[in-house]
Amino acid sequence: MFLLEFYEREPPIPPEEYLRIDSFELKSFVSNIYHSLGASEFDADIVAEVLVTADLFGISSHGVQRVSRYVGGIKCGNINLKPNIKFYGRGAVGVVDGDRGFGQVVGVKAMEIVLEKVRDYGVGVVLARNSNHYGIAGYYALKAVEHGYIGFSSTNSDKLVSYVNTVGRFLGTNPIAIAIPTPNPPPILFDAATSIIPVGKIEVYSKLGRELPPGFVIDTDGNVLFGDAKKILNQLREGKASILPLGGLGEEYGGHKGSGFAFIVDILCGVLSGAAWSFHVGYTIGDKPSNVGHAFMAWDIESFMPKQEFLSRIEQYINEIKSLKKHPKADAIWIPGEKAWKTMQTRLKIGIPIHRNVYDELNKIAFEIGLKRELKILIKR
Amino acid sequence: MFLLEFYEREPPIPPEEYLRIDSFELKSFVSNIYHSLGASEFDADIVAEVLVTADLFGISSHGVQRVSRYVGGIKCGNINLKPNIKFYGRGAVGVVDGDRGFGQVVGVKAMEIVLEKVRDYGVGVVLARNSNHYGIAGYYALKAVEHGYIGFSSTNSDKLVSYVNTVGRFLGTNPIAIAIPTPNPPPILFDAATSIIPVGKIEVYSKLGRELPPGFVIDTDGNVLFGDAKKILNQLREGKASILPLGGLGEEYGGHKGSGFAFIVDILCGVLSGAAWSFHVGYTIGDKPSNVGHAFMAWDIESFMPKQEFLSRIEQYINEIKSLKKHPKADAIWIPGEKAWKTMQTRLKIGIPIHRNVYDELNKIAFEIGLKRELKILIKR
Numbered sequence: 001m002f003l004l005e006f007y008e009r010e011p012p013i014p015p016e017e018y019l020r021i022d023s024f025e026l027k028s029f030v031s032n033i034y035h036s037l038g039a040s041e042f043d044a045d046i047v048a049e050v051l052v053t054a055d056l057f058g059i060s061s062h063g064v065q066r067v068s069r070y071v072g073g074i075k076c077g078n079i080n081l082k083p084n085i086k087f088y089g090r091g092a093v094g095v096v097d098g099d100r101g102f103g104q105v106v107g108v109k110a111m112e113i114v115l116e117k118v119r120d121y122g123v124g125v126v127l128a129r130n131s132n133h134y135g136i137a138g139y140y141a142l143k144a145v146e147h148g149y150i151g152f153s154s155t156n157s158d159k160l161v162s163y164v165n166t167v168g169r170f171l172g173t174n175p176i177a178i179a180i181p182t183p184n185p186p187p188i189l190f191d192a193a194t195s196i197i198p199v200g201k202i203e204v205y206s207k208l209g210r211e212l213p214p215g216f217v218i219d220t221d222g223n224v225l226f227g228d229a230k231k232i233l234n235q236l237r238e239g240k241a242s243i244l245p246l247g248g249l250g251e252e253y254g255g256h257k258g259s260g261f262a263f264i265v266d267i268l269c270g271v272l273s274g275a276a277w278s279f280h281v282g283y284t285i286g287d288k289p290s291n292v293g294h295a296f297m298a299w300d301i302e303s304f305m306p307k308q309e310f311l312s313r314i315e316q317y318i319n320e321i322k323s324l325k326k327h328p329k330a331d332a333i334w335i336p337g338e339k340a341w342k343t344m345q346t347r348l349k350i351g352i353p354i355h356r357n358v359y360d361e362l363n364k365i366a367f368e369i370g371l372k373r374e375l376k377i378l379i380k381r
Numbered sequence: 382m383f384l385l386e387f388y389e390r391e392p393p394i395p396p397e398e399y400l401r402i403d404s405f406e407l408k409s410f411v412s413n414i415y416h417s418l419g420a421s422e423f424d425a426d427i428v429a430e431v432l433v434t435a436d437l438f439g440i441s442s443h444g445v446q447r448v449s450r451y452v453g454g455i456k457c458g459n460i461n462l463k464p465n466i467k468f469y470g471r472g473a474v475g476v477v478d479g480d481r482g483f484g485q486v487v488g489v490k491a492m493e494i495v496l497e498k499v500r501d502y503g504v505g506v507v508l509a510r511n512s513n514h515y516g517i518a519g520y521y522a523l524k525a526v527e528h529g530y531i532g533f534s535s536t537n538s539d540k541l542v543s544y545v546n547t548v549g550r551f552l553g554t555n556p557i558a559i560a561i562p563t564p565n566p567p568p569i570l571f572d573a574a575t576s577i578i579p580v581g582k583i584e585v586y587s588k589l590g591r592e593l594p595p596g597f598v599i600d601t602d603g604n605v606l607f608g609d610a611k612k613i614l615n616q617l618r619e620g621k622a623s624i625l626p627l628g629g630l631g632e633e634y635g636g637h638k639g640s641g642f643a644f645i646v647d648i649l650c651g652v653l654s655g656a657a658w659s660f661h662v663g664y665t666i667g668d669k670p671s672n673v674g675h676a677f678m679a680w681d682i683e684s685f686m687p688k689q690e691f692l693s694r695i696e697q698y699i700n701e702i703k704s705l706k707k708h709p710k711a712d713a714i715w716i717p718g719e720k721a722w723k724t725m726q727t728r729l730k731i732g733i734p735i736h737r738n739v740y741d742e743l744n745k746i747a748f749e750i751g752l753k754r755e756l757k758i759l760i761k762r
Contacts (some may be wrong), residue, residue, distance in 0.1 A: 042740045092473045093503035093684045122474035123506045127685055134625055163702055163712035178645050190645050191545045192638040222708040246635045257573040260717045264559050264571050272685050303474045304508055304653050313652045321544055327603040330546035336641045
């Protein structure tokens with residue numbers, strides 16, 4: 001007999017506002033929406049898989065609540081459902097032109113090329129331009145791990161974050177994801193926005209009616225904003241405020257480091273790929289294509305050391321971390337990616353919590369495009 | 382007529398305790414020391430150049446004040462003056478075994494191989510094991526820029542930083558450096574420790590008798606330490622305290638991100654290269670070899686887009702940053718690497734400020750190994 005351990009990184013609060021949906025049902029429902037709108041089944045499945053993976057990982061800000069944003073992107077012509085994706089490159093590197101396709105479709109294609117390159121050369125680097133929002137960066141890094149490689153992925157995104165020592169929205173949250181094989185699941189998955197918090201965190205504070213602590217957001221005069229999270233969220237959306245980079249305000253606690261990481265991501269994903277950068281990156285729904293840029297890379301472990309030796313060294317490292325003395329105020333000692341993995345194990349069993357509003361929205365979208373079924377509920381609270 | 386602009390990132394405080402030394406004199410003096418101790422002229426020049434470059438950049442913690450530490454490393458046998466450096470690899474990647482050579486010598490050798498690889502494949506990745514402290518990470522990234530490439534370098538280092546949600550020294554300050562060509566100097570140089578501050582900053586507070594603000598260091602019970610910087614520095618050295626990762630204590634402001642970056646650096650530089658990692662990395666002077674590990678990479682811009690197009694895009698990006706609205710409390714808006722560059726321009730003209738104690742120490746080292754001259758002073762204050 002063993003104990004089933006249920007863990008959710010982002011538990012549904014308040015629970016009565018949520019419905020549990022089976023992850024396969026959710027994936028197939030979302031895929032049907034995009035397929036009905038004109039995407040190939042193959043492409044629609046990719047988009048649905050990346051979105052639902054975010055929900056499984058407990059990153060609902062990047063999950064199916066974005067379905068409607070992408071539908072908007074299709075309707076305004078910024079997302080091209082039949083992209084002609086082309087690759088230009090030499091040796092172990094190159095650039096994919098995404099032809100305004102779904103970011104997920106462009107991303108999976110780019111990572112496929114990386115996987116060919118890394119097999120031949122020990123490393124592969126592919127950038128992407130003319131793309132769209134691609135969901136969680138970690139999804140692509142994990143693709144490399146599925147094939148036994150170390151995976152990297154990064155993307156730029158529309159403006160939300162201030163550059164160090166300045167005010168106003170300029171940089172995206174520009175995440176960096178790195179995934180590393182381990183002898184037993186979960187793989188290591190580091191996936192971090194280079195901003196001090198993701199905008200999703202402010203959305204959560206706003207929804208729960210909680211006071212936002214100081215240190216996350218400044219207004220366009222440089223004042224630190226805190227308190228009413230809903231109001232702050234509006235200020236952010238109207239361009240009257242910006243999220244601080246990792247490290248916070250100014251340079252004392254390392255704001256130049258977070259800002260620097262975001263800048264470098266933008267140069268590699270945006271400038272070098274031929275995509276847009278900083279405030280030139282468009283929102284999915286708008287009067288110009290987003291022209292988001294991404295970066296993908298993989299390293300072949302075997303080209304550096306025997307795979308088994310690497311895996312046993314990684315196992316030892318993880319065990320050493322788990323044996324450290326916990327900080328008295330911390331809940332636990334976590335390896336990057338462990339929370340997402342445990343959340344996924346839980347949600348594969350008991351379903352994904354979907355907020356009532358998102359549930360209604362998904363059904364409405366399906367209804368409007370003539371799909372004849374509702375999203376099936378697994379557990380109603 | 383034009384105005385000479387003098388700028389120093391780290392001005393000598395108090396000025397009367399410093400002497401100005403010409404950078405070429407300093408380089409030749411330091412090189413002589415290591416050559417006299419048995420290093421080849423070529424290798425001694427490399428070590429001197431990396432150390433003096435740190436001083437030129439205004440990063441004195443990594444400058445010639447480390448000469449004596451390396452001399453100690455030679456005397457105790459941890460630094461091998463005649464290393465047999467070997468490369469093992471395939472395709473665009475591989476590992477250098479440094480045979481306990483100077484980190485700088487191993488680093489320059491590894492970056493040379495990267496530069497061959499990137500020419501052939503568009504990307505090159507070389508890791509290094511059995512190495513030592515290699516100085517400023519940015520030096521190696523800039524080597525790639527000298528040849529027109531984008532350069533990356535990273536290293537692990539001896540334990541000083543706590544892993545998120547734990548107490549005690551475990552990780553190194555594990556810096557990440559990325560250098561990017563620009564149409565006109567300075568090149569972009571992002572070079573950041575993944576800790577919230579470098580230990581050098583606490584040393585500066587201690588020397589000036591200033592109070593250390595809270596948020597940088599915790600003791601082994603998890604309490605945040607602040608105030609007496611000298612005392613805190615001692616606690617750090619004795620293992621009774623640790624520096625927090627970038628993002629600070631816990632996860633609220635992103636401590637898991639800084640800690641995650643340091644962990645990933647350690648996996649790539651330490652675990653994958655075959656070097657030591659986390660608390661296994663030795664100090665330069667100690668009862669076992671340091672076995673520091675490094676990572677080096679370069680990307681060929683031309684393999685992604687025409688070089689001129691890239692450079693003009695970068696120029697536009699930099700101009701856009703410089704046109705942003707400055708935060709009222711900030712001194713200026715800086716591009717990564719700009720402070721170091723301006724400091725270097727200044728110090729190439731007026732010399733490098735060397736603290737009296739360091740000046741005496743250098744002369745003492747030279748005297749003890751039979752060198753017949755003193756370090757020549759450019760300006761005495």
